[in-house]
Amino acid sequence: QITLKESGPTLVKPTQTLTLTCTFSGFSLSTNKMGVGWIRQPPGKALEWLALIFWDDDKRYSPSLKSRLTITKDTSKNQVVLTMTNMDPVDTGTYYCARTTYSGSFFFDSWGQGTLVTVSS
């Protein structure tokens, strides 16, 4: 059974750095063509892809947020960490991590439950 769970602060202040951890089970990020990504969703708004890291440490970032994001993995701990600098109230929303693997195409086939992050002073 594949599970993913996001963890991190529920409240951050403007200008602070957000660090979120995705802890997963049921698969290994050292497996060929495996990846874990982060997606966020402001309240009542659409999904927005943020970043993704692949089994070979290839990293992809949303162009609009690239300067603020860093994604890393710890294969031994089955964790992926996302850091986002200089947080702003517009960054408030639910942050999801999700697994991707190749089956003719990459797609997010398993998602975490999401974690709500509020940016406020």
Add this chain to the structure above:
Amino acid sequence: NFMLTQPHSVSESPEKTVTISCTHSSGSIATNYVQWYQQRPGSAPTTVIYQDNQRPSGVPDRFSGSIDSSSNSASLTISGLKTEDEADYYCQSFDVNHLWVFGGGTKLTVL
């Protein structure tokens, strides 16, 4: 970069068929595969279509996906609508650098 444009909302009656479009703003919709995700209220998204028209195991065959190069768009069609299909639906594809792009989402109401 490009955008994927979806209608804000659609509605239809139970047992009917509804189609949700996803229009690629530039380049060809056929260049990279399109996925569709369903998000019920208060829940995380789940995949209903990947690789343009493939269904993950467990997704009923009432869900189908297609690509239309003439309109440069992808479509998600749900037949035999059920009240449980009421959800937000998002299309997703990739840009030339294999970066992920989501559409703006469509709210499906089953009246």
